[in-house]
Amino acid sequence: MLFESYAYSNRWRLLHPVEKGLLSGFALIAALVAGSKLAALTVFFCLAALTICGAGIPLRVYLRLLLIPAGFLLAGVASLAISFGGGDIPLGTLPGFDLSVFLSQTGLEQATLVLARSLGAVAALYFLALTTPMTEIIGLLRRLRVPTLLLELMVLAYRQIFVLLQIASEMRVAQASRLGYATPGNSCRSLAALAANLYLRVHNRSRLLHRALVGRGYEDELRWLEPEYAYSSRNLFLITVAGCGFLTLALLLPV
Amino acid sequence: MQMTPVLEVKNVDFSYPDGTRALQSLSLGFARARRTVLLGRNGAGKSTLFALLNGLERPGRGEVCFDGVPVAYDRGSLRQLRRRVGVVFQDPDSQLFSASIREDVSFGPMNLNLSREEVGLRVEAALAAVNLTALAERPTHALSFGEKKRACIAGVLAMEPEVLILDEPNAGLDPPMTAELLSLLDTLHRRRVTVILATHDVDFAFAWADDICVLQEGALAFHGVADDYEAVGRSFPGLGLERPWVHEVFEELQRKGNIAGDRPPRSRAELLARLR
Numbered sequence: 001m002l003f004e005s006y007a008y009s010n011r012w013r014l015l016h017p018v019e020k021g022l023l024s025g026f027a028l029i030a031a032l033v034a035g036s037k038l039a040a041l042t043v044f045f046c047l048a049a050l051t052i053c054g055a056g057i058p059l060r061v062y063l064r065l066l067l068i069p070a071g072f073l074l075a076g077v078a079s080l081a082i083s084f085g086g087g088d089i090p091l092g093t094l095p096g097f098d099l100s101v102f103l104s105q106t107g108l109e110q111a112t113l114v115l116a117r118s119l120g121a122v123a124a125l126y127f128l129a130l131t132t133p134m135t136e137i138i139g140l141l142r143r144l145r146v147p148t149l150l151l152e153l154m155v156l157a158y159r160q161i162f163v164l165l166q167i168a169s170e171m172r173v174a175q176a177s178r179l180g181y182a183t184p185g186n187s188c189r190s191l192a193a194l195a196a197n198l199y200l201r202v203h204n205r206s207r208l209l210h211r212a213l214v215g216r217g218y219e220d221e222l223r224w225l226e227p228e229y230a231y232s233s234r235n236l237f238l239i240t241v242a243g244c245g246f247l248t249l250a251l252l253l254p255v
Numbered sequence: 256m257q258m259t260p261v262l263e264v265k266n267v268d269f270s271y272p273d274g275t276r277a278l279q280s281l282s283l284g285f286a287r288a289r290r291t292v293l294l295g296r297n298g299a300g301k302s303t304l305f306a307l308l309n310g311l312e313r314p315g316r317g318e319v320c321f322d323g324v325p326v327a328y329d330r331g332s333l334r335q336l337r338r339r340v341g342v343v344f345q346d347p348d349s350q351l352f353s354a355s356i357r358e359d360v361s362f363g364p365m366n367l368n369l370s371r372e373e374v375g376l377r378v379e380a381a382l383a384a385v386n387l388t389a390l391a392e393r394p395t396h397a398l399s400f401g402e403k404k405r406a407c408i409a410g411v412l413a414m415e416p417e418v419l420i421l422d423e424p425n426a427g428l429d430p431p432m433t434a435e436l437l438s439l440l441d442t443l444h445r446r447r448v449t450v451i452l453a454t455h456d457v458d459f460a461f462a463w464a465d466d467i468c469v470l471q472e473g474a475l476a477f478h479g480v481a482d483d484y485e486a487v488g489r490s491f492p493g494l495g496l497e498r499p500w501v502h503e504v505f506e507e508l509q510r511k512g513n514i515a516g517d518r519p520p521r522s523r524a525e526l527l528a529r530l531r
Binding site for chain 2: 004008133134135155156158159162163166205208209211212213214215216217218219222223224225226227
């Protein structure tokens with residue numbers, strides 16, 4: 001929900017979504033193909049700086065959001081760096097198993113590169129997610145000719161996430177107020193009942209939604225008016241320069 | 256001679272697949288450009304009737320007529336019907352499909368194959384009519400219940416229907432919002448839009464409506480003009496319905512000789528004005 005509120009309230013909210021998408025796309029590709037840690041980290045710092053200083057996302061919020069992928073990243077990177085049975089720096093043996101754990105030089109190299117690339121990619125995606133509301137990202141994907149069916153699913157799913165969350169939290173409060181979560185046993189039963197009920201409620205909602213859409217003339221395609229934004233040639237120029245810069249760094253900087 | 260009703264159901268039976276009989280030999284016509292309130296307890300068949308009037312359900316027996324012509328159920332005819340008859344359902348969360356209010360409101364007019372300019376104009380006009388222009392940039396889930404409800408109304412208004420049907424539009428609205436809704440409905444009424452509205456609020460019904468219908472167990476139990484207070488007095492107690500409080504107070508005052516006229520006031524304001 002944090003992404004949501006900033007996507008709607010940041011300073012760059014009214015910039016053309018294509019401009020923001022383009023920059024994010026350039027940065028994402030550059031981060032993923034970067035041959036060196038330095039290039040990937042440059043992408044990371046540039047995009048983070050743009051998000052924080054340009055779009056005005058508070059640094060503390062940004063750091064907190066970075067913690068979300070941090071867990072996955074560290075777990076993934078650790079598994080790259082550590083090897084069993086042979087390597088450069090011995091770390092010890094697993095108690096109870098006849099296995100030695102090593103840190104390998106190449107593994108370590110690989111791990112830090114992957115970490116840098118991932119950070120760059122995360123910053124690129126966070127830039128888009130924190131400056132552009134989901135509905136506009138979907139509009140952007142429509143311009144990229146993503147199949148309509150997929151886009152409609154995204155629109156419906158995105159809206160229904162919030163409906164679902166609301167129903168679930170209302171049900172949970174109602175259960176808690178009747179001591180549904182007072183003991184571990186109660187909690188198990190309540191949670192099971194909540195899940196079963198939620199399914200029924202959501203099913204019913206989707207039926208009602210379909211009926212309401214049909215009542216408004218739905219036949220087989222969800223259509224709506226896209227908001228219009230003005231392109232800024234200055235922005236497009238800067239984005240192209242920055243994008244080419246990122247890609248050059250990524251491809252040319254020595255490992 | 257009576258004018259042809261704009262919408263009419265003739266001898267309609269309707270049962271749900273689970274066997275619940277929702278409507279039984281219901282015949283009821285809605286006059287053009289009038290304000291009709293449909294009263295009835297939960298399960299009396301109000302929502303089912305609305306679904307029939309918009310072509311969302313097909314009657315088991317009998318027919319639905321628009322402008323005197325029976326509704327056909329092929330694609331083209333249904334599209335025509337839904338362009339002219341708009342329904343706002345009860346629960347806003349079951350109607351708003353998009354996280355953007357503007358997109359949601361544009362859905363109906365886009366389905367009418369209008370030009371983009373025309374759709375844009377209609378969306379802005381509908382948002383302005385329900386006072387949502389300032390909030391249209393916010394995501395749907397950040398709106399309050401009343402705001403979402405207004406967004407649903409805008410979504411139907413943007414299609415500019417000749418008949419607007421609202422299922423319990425004042426449920427869950429606070430008094431100022433209800434007042435706003437009423438002034439919007441009165442504006443539509445002045446533009447000769449036929450408004451049909453279901454509610455449980457008898458006082459509201461009599462303050463606003465031209466015609467009153469009561470449904471009971473899927474059948475028509477009462478159909479009259481709101482000003483015919485004697486007929487209401489005869490029928491309502493037998494139907495288990497409260498009469499509007501202004502009627503009861505009027506009768507009491509009349510018995511004591513404290514109020515002039517032989518017709519009850521429609522609202523609190525009118526009652527007070529007549530007592531002064």
